[in-house]
Amino acid sequence: MDTAHNAALAGWMKEHGYSANSFADKVNEAVERLTGRPSGFDGSSVRDWKAGRVKWPNAATRQALEAVTGLSAIALGFVPRGQAKTRPAPPQEDHDMKRRTMVGGIAAAAAAAASPGTAALRRIGMSDVERLQKRFAEVIASDHRYGGQLDIEQRATGLASEALNLQSAGSASQRVRGSLYAAAAAFRSSAMWAAIDGRRYANAQQHMHEAQSLAEMSGDQALKFRIWSHAGTMYRHMGRPADAFAANDVARNLRITRRDPLFASLGLARQAAIHGAAHDPGGIKRAFNEAYEAMERADPAAPRPVWMLAFYDEAEMHSLALSAYLACGDHQKAEYHAHQCLAALRPHMERSRAITTTRLAHSQLAQGDADAAVVSAMKVPATAATQHARVSRMLTEFGAALRATAPDTPVAQSWTEHTATWRACA
Structure with missing residues (x-):
């Protein structure tokens, strides 16, 4: 066997079902998205990568490869110029091995x-x-x-x-x-x-x-908080509340939450949402109240990273409470927090407004008010309804619930006609 053979890239392609030609097409698309210029890779280019004849592609190609695979060039088995090659761990190995390989490469x-x-x-x-x-x-x-x-x-x-x-x-x-x-x-x-x-x-x-x-x-403590807090949200959306609590606890126990109450508040607000996924109404109330108190203690003028300043405020706190109570089945409280969130949302939060409006519609329908629910759902922009995966799924579920609770009614017909215009615009 050629000692320069790139087993990591070959293994990733095999695992994900790519031929040399189909992988080349994906990389060409990614290069054009990144640079605005077409690229000319073909099956022979990919075979050169797999055989190790190209050890370190140019910067645009490396970015495209990472965009397609989600892995760094080093994790894909490429070797920066002037470095000796080490055998990377194949993609089929477990997550711990992947992580050790990636850290070592970096x-x-x-x-x-x-x-x-x-x-x-x-x-x-x-x-x-x-x-x-x-x-x-x-x-x-x-x-x-x-x-x-x-x-x-x-x-x-x-x-x-x-x-x-x-x-x-x-x-x-x-x-x-x-x-x-x-x-x-x-x-x-x-x-x-x-x-x-x-x-x-x-x-x-x-x-x-x-x-x-x-x-x-x-x-960077703030970044560690962001990543572990995101992990908690990810596991919550995946229906794994135990893992969500564990990840969010890592974020909440970082030093930054003791230095800055706003970080503590965000951790607690997301904890409330996880309590909702775990069907624990007492936990929701307790965590939300603590999150509110922590936000009141926070210095609004304290220096914070751009991502925190851009989204976390009272509106986001109410959004997380809305998610919690909706998951827990307390639709009256969910509607209350939806209205509070919408009243406080900053204009640039278009994605958040679409999600909150959709959740408001769900809470109203669950309380038997189909007319108000449809009015709310119709306020969601067509772009969000058709292009945002989370909003699209929630609106599909809303339509199914509407047909189940109010079949053959004028309001159900209005909703059907409205969604048809979305599909025509998509």
Whole structure:
């Protein structure tokens, strides 16, 4: 066997059912999305990658490969120039082995970049970090407007790769290297959230493992909180409340929740939502009240990361209570928190408004008010109804419940006609 054979890439393609030609097509699509220019990879290009004849593709190709697979170029078996190849763990191995392999690959890349024998192309500084942070703010804005879209996930994944590529692009101080790891972790956590919001849970778990390791290397407490808190939300949506409590507890026990009550509040509000999934109304009330009290203690002028400032406020706290009571079957309280959330939502929170309005419709229908429920559901924009996986699923469930509780009624007919216009616009 050729000792340069790339077993990691070959194993990933086999596991996911890709031929050389079909994989080349996916990479070409990703390159065009990332660069705006078509690419010409074919089956022979992929065979060159698998055979190890191309050891380190160019930056655009690496970003495209990561967007398609959800794995870094190093985890896919490619080797940065000037480094000796090590045999990567095949993708079929368990999650712990994947994580150890990924961490080792990232650490090796960082060590090579920092070693005296590495040819430094330029000095990497905080201006490079600030440029990435600006791109991160753009990803956050897209998420609040559209939410859950695959292109947001792929863009965030590509930017995480860009941050890691800078580690080996030149010399940098320890502070800058830590900031680059933090930027990569932030992008990975946004990719994770987009995948959760789009119900692509396998992708979300891949992003989670990478994000957790990068956040550990950065030492950024706020990022650790974000990633573990997202993990709790992911497991809640997957119907695994025990795992959700465990993940959210990791976030809630971090030092940052003792330093800043706003982080403590978010952890408690998400704990309330998990209590809802576990059908524990007492736990919901207790956690929500504690979350509210913690928010009142928080200094509104304290410096906080952009992702926290962009979304967590009283509206989001009521949104989480709405989710909790809806899951628990207390539809009157769910409706109350839905109205509170909608009244407090900031204009840019378009995704959150669509989700809250849909949940309001569910709570009203469950109380027997089909007319009010349909009026609420019709306020959801067609784009969210047809393109956001979570909203689309909830509206499908709403339609089924409406037909079951109010069949052959004018309001049910109105809803059927309204959804037909959505499908025509999709």
